[in-house]
Amino acid sequence: MTRRGSLRGLAAAAAAAISLLAAGAAARAETLTDALIAAYTNSNLLEQNRALLRAADEDVATAIAALRPVVEWALTSRYTDTNLTDPDITTTLSLSAQMTIYDFGRTPLAVDVAKESVLATRDGLLQVEQNVLLQAVRAYMEVIRAARFVDLRRNNVRLITNELRAARERFEVGEITRTDVSLAEAALAAARAALSAAEGDYNVAREAYKAAVGHYPKNLVRPTVPPMTADTLDAARAVAVKTHPLIHQRQREVTIAELNIARARADLRPRITGGASASINDDEVRSGTLELRLGQTIYSGGALASALRRAVALAEADRAELLQAVLTVKQNVADAWTALRVAVASTEANQRQVNAARIAFNGVREEASLGARTTLDVLDAEQELLDARAALIEAEINQFIAVYSLLSTMGLLTVQHLDLGIVTYDPSAYYAAVESAPVRHVSPQGEKLDRVLKSLGK
Secondary structure, three states: OOHHHHHHHHHHHHHHHHHHHHHHHHHOOEOHHHHHHHHHHHOHHHHHHHHHHHHHHHHHHHHHHOOOOEEEEEEEEEEEEEOOOEEEEEEEEEEEEEEEEEOOOHHHHHHHHHHHHHHHHHHHHHHHHHHHHHHHHHHHHHHHHHHHHHHHHHHHHHHHHHHHHHHHHHHHOOOOOHHHHHHHHHHHHHHHHHHHHHHHHHHHHHHHHHHHHOOOOOOEOOOOOOOOOOOOHHHHHHHHHHHOHHHHHHHHHHHHHHHHHHHHHHOOOOEEEEEEEEEEEOOOOEEEEEEEEEEOOOOOOOHHHHHHHHHHHHHHHHHHHHHHHHHHHHHHHHHHHHHHHHHHHHHHHHHHHHHHHHHHHHHHHHHHHOOOOOHHHHHHHHHHHHHHHHHHHHHHHHHHHHHHHHHHHOOOOOHHHHOOOOOOOOHHHHHHHHOOOOOOOOOHHHHHHHHHHHHOOO
16 A cells, blocks of 8 residues: 555544544433533523622622721812912822721621621522522423423324324225214324424423523433432421521521621710821921821711611511521422422322323224224324323423422532532632732732632633
8 A cells, every 4th residue: 555545544534533423422412410510601690690799709808998097199289379469389299098996896897797798698699509400400301391292292193194094994995984084184183283382392492491501402311310309308308407598698697687786886886096197298398197086976866876776677677587588498398399299109100091091092993993993982092192191201300300399499409419520619719819808919919819800701
């Protein structure tokens, strides 16, 4: 073989290998895990709430900054004219600083409130993550449901078409009447209409899948083994009370409310502030001042007392909301548990119904071929088998959705608990970069913040 021939052979082999790889990639099945990973990665809702969390992180930096001095400079030019005969222009450069020295805990309490708000926002982000993943599960299973219904309707059209062909043949030899043929024709028209509706439902499910996952479904694989939940309803409730992010968020809000009561009480007390300034004018006249101020509001028309009463009332409301959240979570767990039990029982019953309906249909069709049954009997038996199969599909899909819904009500429908094997968003990275209120491009903390922002794609 010549060198040119060898190169041609290698090129052909490479092209064949590429074709095989492309065909394999096209035929690659998409699992529920793939869909969940894509939903987590592509969710605009998650991106929105991550940004809101970073905004809450900045509230901590803002609160901490209030503990530090504020330094300002000013360049002032002043024109004066005495008796309109002696004009004078004076330019002054000044530097000043102000700082709160002691405010009976107002500012530290504000920092604590901001930190608790960050933790509450993180719990909210976790709830959004659960909603995104549950929506992806529903979209995935709805596509499978719709696809199976399309297959079911197509098989039904195929079967009735054969029945109609057989009915026409029997009509031609005088075994049945024209009425039997018309019944088969009507059943075929109804089956085709049902197929069109099923295909429409499938297209709708594909669009919902794209909205939830980020792309159209590709050869979805029907999951066979659902994840573990809990052995009993009481165990599921106990897990939910301990782990559900809604309860954690409400607990944080109660803490925030109690801190706000302390802040309102601190506003009734004095405040010590300090200041310093220095200036120089164009005549090189220098001046400097130091200031220490102790002050307190004596009368505010009742505003401060009202603010305290309002904070107490809001704390009572938040405590009640926490108790209600626990009740709601427990109720949701019970509802999801019941839905799962119903779906499991329905799946088992519908499977038995399908088996019985299949035997009945085969028997009726055999009897019809012997003249002991009419075409209407065959069509009725076939419809019963179709309904049983459709009910079985519904029950199986509902069972899988119920499992993931139960996980969601327990607070366990997260990337971490599902062990999806991907790198998740770290809410503490940005917080660690800004909690000390860094100045970007100046401090080492600012350089760290720049690296974090770069990793976020900012």
